[in-house]
Amino acid sequence: MSRLTKDEILARAKSAPVAKTIAALGGGEVLVRKMSAAQAETYFDSVQITNADGKREYVNKESRQKLIALCVVDEGGAPAFAVDELSALDNDVIAGLFVACQEVNGMNEKALVDAKKD
Secondary structure, three states: OOOOOHHHHHHHOOOOOEEEEEHHHOOEEEEEOOOOHHHHHHHHHHOEEEOOOOOEEEOOOOHHHHHHHHHEEOOOOOEOOOHHHHOOOOHHHHHHHHHHHHHHOOOOHHHHHHHHHO
16 A cells, blocks of 8 residues: 555545435434534534533433534535524434434444544
8 A cells, every 4th residue: 555645645545525325314314524623523522511520421411412413514515403403303313313413424323433443
């Protein structure tokens, strides 16, 4: 395998949104984008707190909606939802969208297994 140059890495590092089928939406598709490293860090910071011992703890407050709001986009690439809009949706729809966002962004078990292979 050949070594990539900086320009090649940058060219490959940005991808188009991926169409994902959501069963809870009757099998309809939504567009899910990959977060940038900065967006991912902002997301992780928004769902964690630092406790009195200085350790980071996960806070579940709207964590699924926050990820969906960052990742589900319209045809033009703009965010499709605000967090407060998502809070009113049925849980099975939120669950399906959340899993799709995790898959596209490598935030699931399969991604961890694949990363260990590299």
